[in-house]
Amino acid sequence: MTVTVAAAERLIRIGxxxxxxxxxxxxxxxxxxQGLLIAERSPSGQRLYRQDAIALVRFFQQMFxxxxxxxxxxxxxxxxxxxxxxAGQRAMLRxxxxxxxxxxxxxxxxxxxxxxxxxxxxxxx
Amino acid sequence: MTVTVAAAERLIRIGxxxxxxxxxxxxxxxxxxQGLLIAERSPSGQRLYRQDAIALVRFFQQMFxxxxxxxxxxxxxxxxxxxxxxAGQRAMLRxxxxxxxxxxxxxxxxxxxxxxxxxxxxxxx
DNA sequence: CTTGCCTCTGACGCTAGCGTCAGGTTTTAG
DNA sequence: CTAAAACCTGACGCTAGCGTCAGAGGCAAG
Numbered sequence: 001m002t003v004t005v006a007a008a009e010r011l012i013r014i015g016x017x018x019x020x021x022x023x024x025x026x027x028x029x030x031x032x033x034q035g036l037l038i039a040e041r042s043p044s045g046q047r048l049y050r051q052d053a054i055a056l057v058r059f060f061q062q063m064f065x066x067x068x069x070x071x072x073x074x075x076x077x078x079x080x081x082x083x084x085x086x087a088g089q090r091a092m093l094r095x096x097x098x099x100x101x102x103x104x105x106x107x108x109x110x111x112x113x114x115x116x117x118x119x120x121x122x123x124x125x
Numbered sequence: 126m127t128v129t130v131a132a133a134e135r136l137i138r139i140g141x142x143x144x145x146x147x148x149x150x151x152x153x154x155x156x157x158x159q160g161l162l163i164a165e166r167s168p169s170g171q172r173l174y175r176q177d178a179i180a181l182v183r184f185f186q187q188m189f190x191x192x193x194x195x196x197x198x199x200x201x202x203x204x205x206x207x208x209x210x211x212a213g214q215r216a217m218l219r220x221x222x223x224x225x226x227x228x229x230x231x232x233x234x235x236x237x238x239x240x241x242x243x244x245x246x247x248x249x250x
Numbered sequence: 251c252t253t254g255c256c257t258c259t260g261a262c263g264c265t266a267g268c269g270t271c272a273g274g275t276t277t278t279a280g
Numbered sequence: 281c282t283a284a285a286a287c288c289t290g291a292c293g294c295t296a297g298c299g300t301c302a303g304a305g306g307c308a309a310g
Contacts, residue, residue, distance in 0.1 A: 013277095013286080013287075014286090014287075015285095015286060015287080023268095024268075024269080025286090025287085026267095026268060026269065026270085027267075027268060027269095029288095029289095030267065030268060034267095042276095044275075044276060044277085044287090044288090045275085045276090045287085045288065045289095046276075046277090046286090046287055046288075047287085047288090059238070062231070062234065062235045062238060063235065064266095064267080065228075065231050065232070065235065066231075066232055066235035066236075066239075069265095069266075069267095070266080070267080079242060079246050080242060085246040089246075090243070090246055090247070093239065093242065093243050093246065094243065096239065097236065097239050097240065097243065100232055100235060100236050100239065101236060103190075103232060104229055104232050104233060104236065106187070106190050106191075107190070107191055107225055107228060107229050107232070108229060109187065110187045110188065110190065110191035110225060111191070111222065111225050111226060111229065113184075113187060114191075114218065114221065114222050114225065115222065117204055117205060117218065118215070118218050118219065118222065121204050121210040121214075121215055121218065122215070138256080138257075139256090139257070140255095140256065140257080148298095149298075149299080150256090150257085151297095151298060151299065151300085152297075152298060152299095154258095154259095155296095155297065155298060159297095167306095169257090169258090169305080169306055169307090170257085170258065170259095170305090170306090171256085171257055171258075171306075172257085172258090189296095189297080194295095194296075194297095195296080195297080
């Protein structure tokens with residue numbers, strides 16, 4: 001039989017989350033407003049986060065950079081921190097994966113294009 | 126001695142440009158407003174383009190997808206269709222190149238991240 | 251001539267992820 | 281105790297690449 005002793009995790013405030021993840025405080029509040037990041041509240045109303053919130057915010061940034069909306073991220077969060085995933089969510093994961101791959105290909109093509117221009121302008125000053 | 130006979134190029138109207146490049150008519154007008162695409166005008170005021178305008182619009186789309194603004198594209202256009210490039214423009218070209226490469230790397234990291242999640246949700250339904 | 255499609259010039263709307271003030275409370279350092 | 285720093289809730293602003301409607305003119309076909 002296993003006894004779980006809750007290891008009284010140290011909670012951090014919004015400023016620490018923001019600095020830790022390299023975003024603004026405003027951004028973190030925005031994530032909460034969008035339902036991405038639920039925070040506990042201190043008696044006085046201040047937001048309290050667990051340390052892994054920092055990693056989570058970094059993850060949000062990465063997904064934003066990949067072109068996902070906050071809406072999509074909320075829909076996919078269950079795949080992330082819970083074991084529960086239904087068929088629809090797995091399909092969405094794959095769809096986003098394909099979108100990102102296509103975007104990478106587009107960017108690579110643009111890069112090749114630019115490189116050709118650079119080669120011309122360098123040999124042809 | 127060479128005599129150049131101007132091969133009376135057939136000019137096309139905005140609709141044909143838009144359909145050819147797969148964008149909206151509104152988009153083409155917007156490009157003109159941003160100084161990306163200069164058009165002749167018919168006596169009645171309609172825009173007239175050369176056929177290579179289609180390829181140019183496709184190029185704009187590619188650069189937009191790569192994260193360049195219309196402003197940047199106008200600044201870099203001289204590198205493109207003229208032989209004239211100064212040091213500043215070549216530096217900007219390289220800077221944009223680096224931005225795109227960094228973006229590709231970020232997207233690849235996001236893709237790898239998503240793939241790990243997909244692997245977990247697939248083996249762990 | 252008129253029907254129907256294309257084009258024109260404004261000009262306002264939209265989205266998404268925040269930035270940025272305003273005005274007030276809370277926590278912390280000295 | 282007090283001042284600074286951090287936090288709170290609204291709420292408006294911003295950017296960029298268009299979408300979209302309004303109202304009016306242009307152009308080939310039948």
